[in-house]
Amino acid sequence: MNSSPNRLVAAHIWVAFIAFAVAAVMGAWQMLVRSPIDAPLETAETYFVSVTGHGALMAYVLPTLFVMGFGYYVAMTALKQPLPGLRWAWAGFYIAAIGIVMAVVTVLSGQATVLYTFYPPLTGSVFFYLGVLLVVVGSWIWVAVMITAMMKWKRANPGAAVPLAMFATVANAILWLWTTAGVGAELLFQVLPASLGWTDSIDAGLARTLFSWTLHAIVYFWLMPAYIAFYTILPKVAGGRLYSDTMGRVSFILFLLYSLPVGMHHLFMDPEHGSGFKFLQMMLTALVTVPTLLTIFTIGASLEIAARLRGGKGLFGWVRALPWDRPMVLAAGFSFIMLGFGGFGGLINMSYAMNSMIHNTSWVTAHFHLIFGGSVVIMYFAIAYHIWPKLTGREARSLTPIRVQLWLWFVGIVITSFPWHILGLFGQPRRVSSFDFANPEIAYWGPWTTVSAIGGFIMLAGAALFVWNLATLYRGAAADRTMSYAMAVHQPREVPRVLNGFGLWNTLVAVLMIVAYAWPIAQFFFLDTYPAPVQRVDVGG
Amino acid sequence: MTVTRQHDGSTDEPDDLKEADLERALRLVPRGAAALAGLAVALIIVGWLLVYLLVFLPRGPVN
Amino acid sequence: MDEKRIVRSELRWVFVVAAAVTLMLVVIVATTLANALHPPSNVETIDPATLHIAGEFTEANLGTQENADGTVTVRLIATQYAFVPRCLPVPEGRPVSIRVTSPDVIHGFIVAGTNANTMVVPGFVAELTTEFDEPGDHLMPCHEYCGLGHSNMWAVLRVVPEEEWIPDANGRMTCELVP
Missing domain, CATH: 2.60.40.420 (Cupredoxins -  blue copper proteins)
Known part of the structure; x- marks a missing residue:
């Protein structure tokens, strides 16, 4: 890490993974609290402080800092130009870091036990919300740097196709700007004024609607680095080529379009919206499956190229010929399996009236832990393992601890989340600290909850080994610092303008968001609504 | 097929695949990928149908 | 291999995907209409x-x-x-x-x-x-x-x-x- 740009990348990724490690301890402990086994320090207060911390660190800090760090790295290595605005990037990092410390201290002191989803009219200390807002502000600087870097490259390379890794990174930056608008408005206009004592009531329905604007798109923001790795790193590591660069561009554009106007599928069970808009957003949600389904085919074909080149035979037998000993390939394999199961759960969540069967049960927890904790975070691991030699200049001394770590994480998440699906169908609510397992009605939940908790500790072992690997393993032979990305079978020299920028797509996002959200938000200003009294959870409230 | 060196800089270090090998591999691709992805999607849709028809609907109407 | 063949294979896959998603939506819409299903939405x-x-x-x-x-x-x-x-x-x-x-x-x-x-x-x-x-x-x-x-x-x-x-x-x- 001899140069400042590399330090910038490493600093972001380290903060992301330190937050991850702390949150992993919290998560495993929470599972113990929910199980029939006694946990140390078990009270309702410690549990919900922990849930708030786990959620905020895993949902806001880990992905945001990782996406930023990886984005800076892609901008430098895919565009092969110095990062414009390096000082700004550092400023963004320190702003986010201050925000993280502010939010974490506030949460741990019990002044903001409102969960990471805020849930007004519950209102905590202003420092929690300000901390989260600072992380967002830091990430907005990243957005500006990403867009500037792409524009600068386009001016220097007129007419040339923006490398897919950077095209996707900028798609994610623009997606993120749109995504943060919802929660940003909720914080600025509703939650912050309440936490400062300027207002004494909050329209809870409006707050939930604004949060839903953010709540689904944020998941795709988390997911994009995994997809960038699938399209632009994995095919090369596996020894093949990307089957279609065009399909990559199309998929990333579809993510930008369809991950935003669908957030109301989180509000299917809410009384403040009519069934019309819920139905509309259900239909739009069905469309967001398309880019993921395109991806599994395109990446499958890219891996098949690699496997056939290695002598792979048969309709399915080629899978065995892939170099599974390479961490990136192993992680991607696990990622796709978890994406399959997580996607299955997600399809059930989005199916309109069927949401009644599982809304706010452990089923939902299972779904997003499989998708985010599973398929996405395992790719964060793989990306970190892949670029660490290039950042540190040293190869890993051995790949065995890396493979063990990936296995631990995969097995852990499967053992954690499969029982959660079953418990969800039984009706076990999420976000509850303890169950009366002596009650015969729910006694049979006990064993499933215990199995799930065991999975949580396997994940914790995987998390610990990951941090250990990153900190100690890269002391081997001198490494080639060059980062190269996968070539496509048909490497594009030029691509149509619409596949090389985001002007048209931004306009379309705006249109879709107006169609999907204009009335659901506006209705609160036409309806005779009654705001709910602010309820402070911090001392002095 | 020819592989061109790119303006875009992303292939400054082209991989060392031989074009003839790639051509041969591409005679089979994407049959395996289509089979695998198709099977995965089919299983997911069947699973979804089973849950919708055999678990959700029998639990009663939602009106 | 020429690029058109790749695009054609992708389009065939898009057709499969569209069929799968359509099947799901048809089941949802049919059962929703037949039983007047809707999530709690009385505003x-x-x-x-x-x-x-x-x-x-x-x-x-x-x-x-x-x-x-x-x-x-x-x-x-x-x-x-x-x-x-x-x-x-x-x-x-x-x-x-x-x-x-x-x-x-x-x-x-x-x-x-x-x-x-x-x-x-x-x-x-x-x-x-x-x-x-x-x-x-x-x-x-x-x-x-x-x-x-x-x-x-x-x-x-x-x-x-x-x-x-x-x-x-x-x-x-x-x-x-x-x-």
């Missing part, structure tokens, strides 16, 4: 500050009420940290409408093992209609974080067989929880 506002003083959700009105047409309406309040009332009798196999609101913060519930599920948002009345076919007690936990006492917020929905369903002269029915 009915209420003042959380005064709901205990006057109107539908005053204490005397809470609980189970059999209507003239044989259907049943259950009215309850979700408040930190209890459902009022805590025991809700309903008849087996008849349409039951549950109407619920909150005077304080966001709550929600699921009746375990059934499709009865809703959020309870202060300022709005949530209403859902379903049927319960399995006699006996069903736990009904609050399923949305509402404060530190959230985990202790449970009610019981008691599904009563038709022969034991004997409401009083006003059509009211109550039940008691055995501690």
Whole structure:
């Protein structure tokens, strides 16, 4: 890490993974609290402080800092130009870091036990919300740097196709700007004024609607680095080529379009919206499956190229010929399996009236832990393992601890989340600290909850080994610092303008968001609504 | 097929695949990928149908 | 290999994907129309500050009420940290409408093992209609974080067989929880 740009990348990724490690301890402990086994320090207060911390660190800090760090790295290595605005990037990092410390201290002191989803009219200390807002502000600087870097490259390379890794990174930056608008408005206009004592009531329905604007798109923001790795790193590591660069561009554009106007599928069970808009957003949600389904085919074909080149035979037998000993390939394999199961759960969540069967049960927890904790975070691991030699200049001394770590994480998440699906169908609510397992009605939940908790500790072992690997393993032979990305079978020299920028797509996002959200938000200003009294959870409230 | 060196800089270090090998591999691709992805999607849709028809609907109407 | 063949294979896959998604949507739309299914979506506002003083959700009105047409309406309040009332009798196999609101913060519930599920948002009345076919007690936990006492917020929905369903002269029915 001899140069400042590399330090910038490493600093972001380290903060992301330190937050991850702390949150992993919290998560495993929470599972113990929910199980029939006694946990140390078990009270309702410690549990919900922990849930708030786990959620905020895993949902806001880990992905945001990782996406930023990886984005800076892609901008430098895919565009092969110095990062414009390096000082700004550092400023963004320190702003986010201050925000993280502010939010974490506030949460741990019990002044903001409102969960990471805020849930007004519950209102905590202003420092929690300000901390989260600072992380967002830091990430907005990243957005500006990403867009500037792409524009600068386009001016220097007129007419040339923006490398897919950077095209996707900028798609994610623009997606993120749109995504943060919802929660940003909720914080600025509703939650912050309440936490400062300027207002004494909050329209809870409006707050939930604004949060839903953010709540689904944020998941795709988390997911994009995994997809960038699938399209632009994995095919090369596996020894093949990307089957279609065009399909990559199309998929990333579809993510930008369809991950935003669908957030109301989180509000299917809410009384403040009519069934019309819920139905509309259900239909739009069905469309967001398309880019993921395109991806599994395109990446499958890219891996098949690699496997056939290695002598792979048969309709399915080629899978065995892939170099599974390479961490990136192993992680991607696990990622796709978890994406399959997580996607299955997600399809059930989005199916309109069927949401009644599982809304706010452990089923939902299972779904997003499989998708985010599973398929996405395992790719964060793989990306970190892949670029660490290039950042540190040293190869890993051995790949065995890396493979063990990936296995631990995969097995852990499967053992954690499969029982959660079953418990969800039984009706076990999420976000509850303890169950009366002596009650015969729910006694049979006990064993499933215990199995799930065991999975949580396997994940914790995987998390610990990951941090250990990153900190100690890269002391081997001198490494080639060059980062190269996968070539496509048909490497594009030029691509149509619409596949090389985001002007048209931004306009379309705006249109879709107006169609999907204009009335659901506006209705609160036409309806005779009654705001709910602010309820402070911090001392002095 | 020819592989061109790119303006875009992303292939400054082209991989060392031989074009003839790639051509041969591409005679089979994407049959395996289509089979695998198709099977995965089919299983997911069947699973979804089973849950919708055999678990959700029998639990009663939602009106 | 020429690029057109790659594009053609991708388009064939898009067709498969479209067929799969369409199949799902057709099943959803058909069953939704056939059974008039919809999630709780009545968009009915209420003042959380005064709901205990006057109107539908005053204490005397809470609980189970059999209507003239044989259907049943259950009215309850979700408040930190209890459902009022805590025991809700309903008849087996008849349409039951549950109407619920909150005077304080966001709550929600699921009746375990059934499709009865809703959020309870202060300022709005949530209403859902379903049927319960399995006699006996069903736990009904609050399923949305509402404060530190959230985990202790449970009610019981008691599904009563038709022969034991004997409401009083006003059509009211109550039940008691055995501690």
